[in-house]
Amino acid sequence: MLRQPINCDRRAGPTTIPGKPRKIARGTMTAIDLFAGAGGFSSGAEQAGAEVLWAINHHKEAVACHADNHPYTTHSCTDVFEFDWREAPLSDLIMASPSCKCHSQAATGGIKTSGRRHTAPSHDKLRATPEAAIMSVYRAYHESPGRNRRQPIVVIENVTDFKNWVLYEPIVKISLERMGYAVSEFEINAMDLGVPQDRNRLFVIGVPGKTPFDLRMPKKRKPKGVGSVIRKTGVVWIPLKDYPSSGVVAKAKEQLGRIKTRLKLPKPPEYWLWTNTTTTNPNMPDKPFRTLTAAHGGQTYVMKSRGPKHWIRKITSEELRGIMGFPASYRVPESANLTGKLMGNAVCPAVSKLIVSQLIERA
Numbered sequence: 001m002l003r004q005p006i007n008c009d010r011r012a013g014p015t016t017i018p019g020k021p022r023k024i025a026r027g028t029m030t031a032i033d034l035f036a037g038a039g040g041f042s043s044g045a046e047q048a049g050a051e052v053l054w055a056i057n058h059h060k061e062a063v064a065c066h067a068d069n070h071p072y073t074t075h076s077c078t079d080v081f082e083f084d085w086r087e088a089p090l091s092d093l094i095m096a097s098p099s100c101k102c103h104s105q106a107a108t109g110g111i112k113t114s115g116r117r118h119t120a121p122s123h124d125k126l127r128a129t130p131e132a133a134i135m136s137v138y139r140a141y142h143e144s145p146g147r148n149r150r151q152p153i154v155v156i157e158n159v160t161d162f163k164n165w166v167l168y169e170p171i172v173k174i175s176l177e178r179m180g181y182a183v184s185e186f187e188i189n190a191m192d193l194g195v196p197q198d199r200n201r202l203f204v205i206g207v208p209g210k211t212p213f214d215l216r217m218p219k220k221r222k223p224k225g226v227g228s229v230i231r232k233t234g235v236v237w238i239p240l241k242d243y244p245s246s247g248v249v250a251k252a253k254e255q256l257g258r259i260k261t262r263l264k265l266p267k268p269p270e271y272w273l274w275t276n277t278t279t280t281n282p283n284m285p286d287k288p289f290r291t292l293t294a295a296h297g298g299q300t301y302v303m304k305s306r307g308p309k310h311w312i313r314k315i316t317s318e319e320l321r322g323i324m325g326f327p328a329s330y331r332v333p334e335s336a337n338l339t340g341k342l343m344g345n346a347v348c349p350a351v352s353k354l355i356v357s358q359l360i361e362r363a
Contacts, residue, residue: 008060008077014085017067017075024051026304029360032056033182034080034090034096034136035075035129038342039066040224041095041157042073043326045336050359056080061333062342068331078133085143090152093359096135096336097157097347098129124152130158130168134175137206151180154206162186162202173203181206184213190348192217195325196224197289199348203355215358228283229322230302232270237304248276251301252312255282268305273315275300289323296320297340299316315340325350 008015024030028051032040036055045052056076057063063077076083137154154176160208162168163185176183185207191200205213244248259265262281266291274282275287280310297320304311317332318337325348326332331337 008058008063015077017063017077019070019072020075021055022051022072027361029093029356030089030091031093031095031356032113032140034094034133036066036075037097038326038332039069039330040192040326040347040349041097041155042066042070042322042351043330044347044354045093045095045356046121046347048357049355050093050356053091056083061338065342066291072330079137080129083136085136087140088140090140093153093155093259093356094140095157095352096133097345098133098347109153123191126156130165131171132160134171137176138179151208153208154181154195154204155355155359156204156206158202158204160200161263161342162204173227176206177206180208182208182210182212184215186215186253186349188217188351188354189240190325191223191288191349191353192220193325193348193354194221195323195348195350196226196228197292197323197325197348199291201347201351203351205355205359209361213362215355218354224275225286226283226289226323227269227271229319230273230285231316231319232271232316234314235313237313240303240312241309243312248301248312251276252301252310256305256310258282267307267344268303270305270324272303272305273300274303290325292340292344294341294344296344297335298337300340322349340345 001309010012010200029053031045031050031232033052035043036057042052042055051071052073053329054076055066055070055074056072056078057066058077058079060077063075067075102143132158141151175182186205187200188203214226240249240252245356252274256268258281259268263284269284269285272282274294280290300315302313302315315336317334317336320336320339320343321330321332322344324346
C-alpha cells in the first residue's frame with residue numbers, strides 16, 4: 001500500500017514532505033521536477049545518475065506515489081503557480097511536464113457543434129501551465145538560495161501538438177532564448193527505446209549559452225509488444241458470458257468481430273487487449289500499446305481466448321506500470337483507475353534517462 005495522500009490545502013497546515021537526509025557527491029547533477037506526477041521524469045533522471053532534490057505537484061495522490069518511490073526527494077503538494085522558490089535550493093536541471101490536455105488531439109472537451117477543439121472551460125487554466133513552467137525557470141534562478149549561481153538546464157515535455165499552439169513560440173521558445181538559452185526540440189517515441197507503448201512526445205531542451213544541445217538517438221529497437229507485460233497468472237479471469245456489465249460484454253464481442261473483419265485474423269490470440277474509450281481495433285499482444293492516456297486505466301480490458309471460449313478482466317496497475325516502462329519495483333496504487341490517471345500523464349523513464357544521461361556527459 002502507498003502512503004496516505006497528504007493534504008494539499010495550505011490552510012490546513014504544511015503541504016511539504018521533507019526528503020530523507022542524504023549526501024550528494026560533488027559534481028553530481030541535481031534536479032527539480034515540476035508537474036512531477038507519478039515520477040517518470042524523476043525515475044529516468046535518477047537512473048542516469050542525477051539526484052532529484054525537489055518534486056512539485058498539486059495532485060495529492062500523485063505526490064503520495066512519487067514520495068513513496070523517491071523518499072530522498074522533498075515533495076511540495078502545491079500548484080506550481082503558488083510555489084515559493086525561496087524554499088527550494090538552486091539545482092542544475094529543471095524538468096517540467098505541463099498539462100497536455102489543452103494541446104493534445106486526444107482532448108475532446110471542446111464545443112463539438114462548432115468543431116472548435118480544446119475550448120472547454122476546464123482547459124482554460126491548463127493553457128497557462130507552460131507559462132508557469134517558464135516563469136518557474138526564471139524564478140528558480142533569481143529567487144532560489146545558493147552560491148555560485150548559474151542558470152539551470154531546462155527540459156520540457158509535452159505532446160507533439162504542443163508546437164502547434166499559437167503561443168508556443170513566444171511563451172516557450174522565445175522566452176527561453178531571451179533568458180540566455182539555446183533551445184533545441186526533439187520528438188522521441190518511447191517504443192524506439194524498448195518501451196511497449198507507441199508514445200511519441202516533444203522534448204524542448206534549453207541549455208545556457210549559444211550552443212544548442214544535440215541529442216544522440218540510439219539505434220531504434222524492434223518495438224516490444226504489449227503482450228510482454230500481460231499477467232497470465234495471479235489474476236482473476238471472468239467468463240465473458242458472466243461479466244456483470246452488458247455494455248462491456250457487447251463491446252468485447254464487437255472487438256472479437258473486429259479481429260476477423262478489420263485485422264483479417266482467423267482467430268484471436270490467446271491474450272489481447274481493448275480499450276472502451278475508443279472505437280479502434282483491439283490491441284494485439286505483438287504490437288506496442290497505443291498511447292496510454294489518463295482515461296485508459298479503468299477502461300482497458302484484457303481478454304483470454306481459447307477457441308470459442310473467452311474470459312475477461314480489467315487491466316491491472318502492474319500492467320499499466322509495465323506499459324510505461326517503469327521498473328517492476330516501482331510502487332503504484334492498487335486501483336488501476338488511479339494508476340492509469342497517474343501513468344497516463346507521466347514521462348517514460350527510458351526517455352528521461354536518455355536525455356539526462358547525455359546532459360550529464362555534456363556538463
